[in-house]
Amino acid sequence: MIRYHILICGGTKCENSDCKGVISALEDSIKHNGLENEIKLVETGCHGLCLSDPNSIIGSLGTVIVVYPDAVTYAKVAPGDIKEIVEEHFINNRPVKRLVYDEAINGENLFSLNETPFYKNQSRIALKSCGIIDPENIDEYIANDGYQALAKVLTEMEPGEVIKTIKDSGLRGRGGAGFLTGRKWEFAADQVSDKKYVCCNADEGDPGAFMDRSVLEGDPHSVVEAMAIAGYAIGADEGYIYIRAEYPIAVNRLEIAIKQAKELGLLGNDILGTGFNFDLNIRLGAGAFVCGEETALLTSLEGNRGEPRPRPPYPAIKGLFGQPTVLNNVETYANITQIILNGAEWFASMGTEKSKGTKVFALGGKITNTGLVEIPMGTTLRKVVEEIGGGVPNNKKFKAAQTGGPSGGCIPASLIDTPIDYENLSAVGSMMGSGGLIIMDEDTCMVDIARYFLDFTVDESCGKCVPCRIGTKRIYELLKKITSGLGEMEDLDKLEILCNHVQTASLCQLGQSAPNPILSTLKYFREEYIAHVKDKRCVAGICKNLLKYIILAEKCKGCTACIQVCPTGAITGEIRKAHIIDQEKCIKCGACEQKCRFAAIIRR
Amino acid sequence: MKKKMTTVNFNGTQEQEAMLAQVIDEYKNVKGALMPVLQKAQRIYGYLPIEVQKMIADGMDVSLEEIYGVVTFYSQFILNPKGEVAIAVCMGTACYVKGSGDILNKISANIGVKSGETSSDGKYSLEATRCIGACGLAPVMTINDDVYGRIKLEEVDEILARYKK
Ligand SMILES: Cc1cc2nc3c(=O)[nH]c(=O)nc-3n(C[C@H](O)[C@H](O)[C@H](O)COP(=O)(O)O)c2cc1C
Ligand code: FES
Numbered sequence: 018m019i020r021y022h023i024l025i026c027g028g029t030k031c032e033n034s035d036c037k038g039v040i041s042a043l044e045d046s047i048k049h050n051g052l053e054n055e056i057k058l059v060e061t062g063c064h065g066l067c068l069s070d071p072n073s074i075i076g077s078l079g080t081v082i083v084v085y086p087d088a089v090t091y092a093k094v095a096p097g098d099i100k101e102i103v104e105e106h107f108i109n110n111r112p113v114k115r116l117v118y119d120e121a122i123n124g125e126n127l128f129s130l131n132e133t134p135f136y137k138n139q140s141r142i143a144l145k146s147c148g149i150i151d152p153e154n155i156d157e158y159i160a161n162d163g164y165q166a167l168a169k170v171l172t173e174m175e176p177g178e179v180i181k182t183i184k185d186s187g188l189r190g191r192g193g194a195g196f197l198t199g200r201k202w203e204f205a206a207d208q209v210s211d212k213k214y215v216c217c218n219a220d221e222g223d224p225g226a227f228m229d230r231s232v233l234e235g236d237p238h239s240v241v242e243a244m245a246i247a248g249y250a251i252g253a254d255e256g257y258i259y260i261r262a263e264y265p266i267a268v269n270r271l272e273i274a275i276k277q278a279k280e281l282g283l284l285g286n287d288i289l290g291t292g293f294n295f296d297l298n299i300r301l302g303a304g305a306f307v308c309g310e311e312t313a314l315l316t317s318l319e320g321n322r323g324e325p326r327p328r329p330p331y332p333a334i335k336g337l338f339g340q341p342t343v344l345n346n347v348e349t350y351a352n353i354t355q356i357i358l359n360g361a362e363w364f365a366s367m368g369t370e371k372s373k374g375t376k377v378f379a380l381g382g383k384i385t386n387t388g389l390v391e392i393p394m395g396t397t398l399r400k401v402v403e404e405i406g407g408g409v410p411n412n413k414k415f416k417a418a419q420t421g422g423p424s425g426g427c428i429p430a431s432l433i434d435t436p437i438d439y440e441n442l443s444a445v446g447s448m449m450g451s452g453g454l455i456i457m458d459e460d461t462c463m464v465d466i467a468r469y470f471l472d473f474t475v476d477e478s479c480g481k482c483v484p485c486r487i488g489t490k491r492i493y494e495l496l497k498k499i500t501s502g503l504g505e506m507e508d509l510d511k512l513e514i515l516c517n518h519v520q521t522a523s524l525c526q527l528g529q530s531a532p533n534p535i536l537s538t539l540k541y542f543r544e545e546y547i548a549h550v551k552d553k554r555c556v557a558g559i560c561k562n563l564l565k566y567i568i569l570a571e572k573c574k575g576c577t578a579c580i581q582v583c584p585t586g587a588i589t590g591e592i593r594k595a596h597i598i599d600q601e602k603c604i605k606c607g608a609c610e611q612k613c614r615f616a617a618i619i620r621r
Numbered sequence: 622m623k624k625k626m627t628t629v630n631f632n633g634t635q636e637q638e639a640m641l642a643q644v645i646d647e648y649k650n651v652k653g654a655l656m657p658v659l660q661k662a663q664r665i666y667g668y669l670p671i672e673v674q675k676m677i678a679d680g681m682d683v684s685l686e687e688i689y690g691v692v693t694f695y696s697q698f699i700l701n702p703k704g705e706v707a708i709a710v711c712m713g714t715a716c717y718v719k720g721s722g723d724i725l726n727k728i729s730a731n732i733g734v735k736s737g738e739t740s741s742d743g744k745y746s747l748e749a750t751r752c753i754g755a756c757g758l759a760p761v762m763t764i765n766d767d768v769y770g771r772i773k774l775e776e777v778d779e780i781l782a783r784y785k786k
Contacts, residue, residue, distance in 0.1 A: 224752035225714030262660065262697055263753055300653075301660055303695030304751065320653035322694040338652065379756055381715035387757040419714065455714045469717055479694070611727050611774065 020055045021107060022085040024148065028063025028234050028266075035096060036060075036080040042099035050103060059157075062235015062270075063389065064130075064148035081118075083148070088129035092118035120386075120407070135386050138405050140367065142375050143191075143228075143351035144391045147235030152270050155277040158238040164283050166354035167242050170249055171291040179250040180206060183353070185361035187373035192218050192309075192346030193424070193450050194526070195372075195439040201343060204333035205251040208341035213253035215244050216337060216344040218314060219260035219267070222306040223422030224473065226453035228377040229347035231389055233260070233267035236351070237274035241297060243353035245284065247343055248295040255296050257337065259314050262301040271299055306423070306477035307527050309451075311344050313479065324481045325525035346451065348377055368394030372438035382419075382455035385410050394438040398428060401437070402456060413458035417541070421450030423470045423477075424530035426537025427463060446537040448530070462559035463542040464549050468496040470534040478527065485528030488519035492535065502562040504550040513539065561605045564620040570595035572617035579609035579618065631672045638676070640665050645680035655681065655691060659698060668699045696751070704739045704746030706784045708732075710762040713752025720774070721760035725749055727777045728762075 023043065027036050040060065047056050064081050082091045089112045091102065098116055105111045112127060120133045130136055141147075150157040158164070170179055184199025205213060217240060221229040233240065244256045260268055275297050278284040286294045300318055307313045308323035315337045317323030336342025352374060356364045365373050372394040378401070381387050385407035392401065398418055402408065409415045417427040420437075426447035428435060435441050439449050457466070471493040480486045492515050495508050516532035523529045539546060548554045555563040568579075568588075575593040587603040590596030598609070598618075610618040644661045648654035658677060663669050669692055678685040692698040710716075710725045725747075729735055732745045739746040755761050758770025769780060 221754070222751075224712070225716075225756050226752070227754040227756055230754045263751070300656065302697075303656060303660065304697035305695045306751075317656070318653055320655035320691075322690050379715075381756040381759060382718045387715075387759070422714065453714065455718060457718055461718050466718070469714075607723070607726065608730060611723075611730065614775075 018055065019057050022057050022059060024059050024061045024064075024083045024085065026062075026064050026081040026148065027060040028148075028231060038096040039080045039082070039094055039099065042096040043103070046099050046103040047107075050108060052103070052107060056107060059151045060153075061149060062147045062152050063231040083130055084112075087112075087127075088131060089127060090118040090121045090130045090133075091116045134404050134407065135388075135390075138396070138400060139391050140375050140393050141391050142355050142364075143232060143239075143348050143377050144235070144389065145355065146239065147231055147389075150236065152235055152237055153273050155238060155274070155281065158236070162354075162358060163238055164242055164278075166357035167245050167249075167283065168289055170246050170357060171289055171293055176206060176250045176252065179246065179357070182361045183250075183356060186356045186364040187361075187368075187371075188349065188352055188356060188364065189372065189439065190346055191348035191352075191376065191451065193421070193448070195449060198345060198349055201333055201345070202247060202250050204331070205253075205341045205343045208334060210341050212255075212338075212340045213251055214337045214340055214342040215247045215251065215253045215256040216315070216318070216342055217244055217256070217258040217260075217350060218309065218311070218344055218346045219258055219264075220302050220309040220314060221261055221264075221347075221451065222309040222477075223451045223453045225381055225419075225455050226379045226422065226451055228379050228389060228452045230261075230264050230267050232347050232351050232377075233264070234270055237267075237270045238278065239354055240347055240350045241271075241274050241278055241284065243350035244297060245288070245295045246353055246357065247345070247350075249293055251341070251343055253341075253343070254294045256298070257318055258297065258299050259302055259308070259318055260299060262303055268299065268301065275299070305479070306473070307479045307525070310525050310527055312525070314344065315342065322479070324479045325527070327524060348452070369436065369438045369440075371440055376437070376449070376452060378420075378452045378454040380406055380454050380456070383409050383413065383458040383461070384456040392437070395436045397433070398435050398437060399433045401454070402433065406456065409456065409458050413460065415456065416459050416461060417457045417463065419447075419455040419457065419466070419534075420453065421448035421530075421533065422453045423473050424448060424526065424533055425450045425453075426533045427457070427466065427541065428537075429541040431541075446533065446540060448533070460557050460559070462500075462555050462557035463538045463545050464496065464500055464555075465557070465559045467535045467538045468493065468500050471496055471531070474527065474531040478531075482522075482524035482528065484519050484522035485524065485531065488515060488523070489528065489531050491515055492519065492532065496535070499546065499549050500555075500560045500562070502549070502553045502560070504546075506547075506550055508550065509539065509543075509546055558620050561607065561620075564605060565600055566598055566603060566605060566607070566610060567619055567621055568596050568598055569617050569619060572615050574615050574617070576614070578612050578614065582608045582612045584608065631670045633666060633672065637665050641673070641676060642680065645677065649681060655683065655688070659688075659692065663698060668702045670700065701739050701746070702743065704734075705744050706764060707746050707748070708762065708764050709748045709750045709753075710736075711751075711753050711755075711760065712749040713756060713759075715752070715756035715759040716761055719759045721762075723774055724760055724762065724772060724777060727774060728781065731778060731781055 080094045082094050102113050105113050121128045180202050188198045189195040219229050302308050305323050308317045310325050313323040313325040332342045332344050368374050375391050375393050377391045380390050390405050415430050417429050419427050442449050474489045475493050478485045495512050498504050520532050553563050573595040580588045585602045587599045588596050648658050674688045678688050734740045734745045734747045736747050736749045761770050
């Protein structure tokens with residue numbers, strides 16, 4: 018009899034640690050102890066919890082494993098720990114407390130994973146099976162109600178009913194804009210055409226977001242199944258998944274999923290004997306942010322430079338190869354099967370008036386618990402930061418949260434009680450975006466962050482329209498000027514005017530939303546801009562030209578290492594006596610700070 | 622995308638050419654197939670020098686201008702061969718706020734190669750990449766196939782030393 022199921026995270030982050038080593042050590046040790054018939058190993062997708070360990074040693078971050086039935090969570094497991102876990106936990110039934118995830122243990126008491134603050138406040142729909150099933154095994158997906166929604170749709174529902182269910186659920190696109198998914202399907206269904214397409218946007222370009230990747234790595238069949246359902250609803254027999262080439266594990270698991278579904282007759286011709294045909298193809302993106310935009314994505318799928326085209330016509334009318342096309346985001350699809358199985362009312366009962374269901378966020382930056390969180394719409398930012406995220410580490414102060422990536426904005430600490438949904442995020446000048454949620458503390462310079470995002474947009478602007486191509490460049494130059502300490506007060510007005518032009522005159526949303534990071538920081542952190550311009554000061558200590566490098570006399574050992582690397586001879590001092598930096602000569606290259614082994618050189 | 626043209630001489634082999642011809646054959650009549658062909662070509666040669674672009678243009682019967690346009694549009698396609706030690710530092714937001722900019726500078730100073738370039742002896746290349754989706758481990762960098770997460774500035778020299786031989 019199987020006594021224990023061991024779930025091992027094989028998501029990208031754990032795969033980067035040594036999860037293969039952990040698995041083979043487990044296999045050996047289980048065999049060695051003759052426990053083959055009592056313990057089952059399952060390599061799953063990401064559990065969502067990317068454990069933070071400030072003291073980690075390079076390359077040995079360790080793997081997350083969860084032992085059921087009690088859901089004991091071990092964090093940072095290395096191959097060397099396995100012998101102890103097997104002998105103590107599986108044979109002597111004494112969980113190895115030393116290795117248990119620290120939020121899942123309180124003195125002698127162990128909590129199951131679901132009782133930890135990180136999980137307790139989440140509701141998992143899109144991530145339902147991530148970390149629970151083996152993504153490379155279709156049988157496990159099926160055992161978890163997989164392909165039941167497709168069977169239900171094909172045998173019990175008319176296409177119109179499917180669309181009505183999705184519409185009634187209130188599901189809105191999770192790729193950023195938040196368009197009603199059911200409405201989009203309806204437009205495409207209404208078109209008369211002998212060829213239609215269903216496409217999936219897995220380009221996930223928002224830097225700092227990895228929700229879609231985790232869904233595809235942890236539960237690829239949920240997307241495959243939902244696309245087939247969409248195909249049935251709109252009358253399409255072919256689909257494309259456009260996925261970033263940077264995600265090799267996700268691509269591989271999708272390929273396996275499609276192959277397995279075909280073998281079982283769940284994709285291909287005459288699915289489940291109903292006469293419905295649907296086939297799926299995978300296409301790899303090649304690293305262009307604008308290709309996440311729907312019209313650019315379709316142009317790229319056709320094999321061209323991924324430049325956007327004007328809308329209308331919308332893809333639902335004239336999309337891939339000129340045919341009616343539904344394009345949805347990965348996470349949008351991941352909700353579909355649950356809505357079909359549990360009903361529209363169930364889904365609509367979660368969330369706020371206009372934003373139903375849940376949203377997955379990739380929580381990152383200056384926060385204790387990094388990883389994926391799926392929360393009901395309307396959860397406050399405070400709850401995410403303080404409870405789920407475990408607060409800002411190192412006793413630093415929470416300064417701002419960034420959502421929506423390069424198209425979004427920064428929400429200041431004063432608005433930490435904002436409920437997270439589409440309307441409220443737009444109202445505070447940010448946006449939902451695809452789900453990146455980056456936390457910043459007092460050491461983050463808001464002007465520099467604005468400059469950082471503009472640098473990104475300038476590089477990613479496809480160049481087709483003038484306001485975006487030249488406008489973003491001019492905005493970037495102004496921000497660069499300010500962060501270099503050369504800014505004048507009138508530059509702030511210029512920035513605002515330019516932002517307005519780029520916002521209103523750009524062809525696609527890449528340009529239209531590019532000014533958001535500047536406008537929101539100008540609104541909430543204006544004093545920081547003014548400090549850069551008037552006092553030539555960067556409070557966060559990030560903008561190099563505004564800093565001074567100083568040697569702390571009490572820490573300096575007088576080793577002369579900094580004197581030797583300084584390219585301008587700005588540092589003087591005798592051996593074994595504290596050195597001094599001549600600010601006149603210093604060019605702030607930072608070489609000395611990096612060379613110093615005693616952390617005696619600081620920027621201020 | 623800003624891109625630098627290569628200064629390294631092209632030395633493709635007959636074998637590689639045959640592999641490319643096979644890929645072109647396979648995709649010649651597939652709709653929208655230019656991207657997969659370029660991706661496979663890059664896997665064969667490691668990069669896409671103008672010589673390879675010409676072969677694809679001839680084989681697929683599209684103009685070289687169009688191919689060059691596509692290649693320079695997408696950041697994944699590279700015109701320079703990567704170094705034996707290919708270093709990539711993530712500049713995604715999560716990594717950036719955790720100081721990956723300083724890490725990039727430090728590496729650049731250590732190996733004497735600027736971001737986006739390959740050293741003239743072909744030993745090192747350094748690149749600032751987009752988010753690689755391991756944001757939970759920020760700041761992140763990759764060296765060839767090895768991934769390093771939660772790197773600290775002090776650790777950089779030690780990590781690089783492993784590849785110095
Ligand atoms: C510049 C830009 C980048 C985008 N990137 C993505 C992306 O990475 N992933 C995504 O799903 N949608 C992205 N979108 C949104 C898509 O245009 C589109 O709205 C979405 O894929 C539709 O699916 P949904 O209705 O399910 O959200 C982007 C939009 C813009 C303007
Ligand atoms: S921001 Fe660096 S991995 Fe995502």
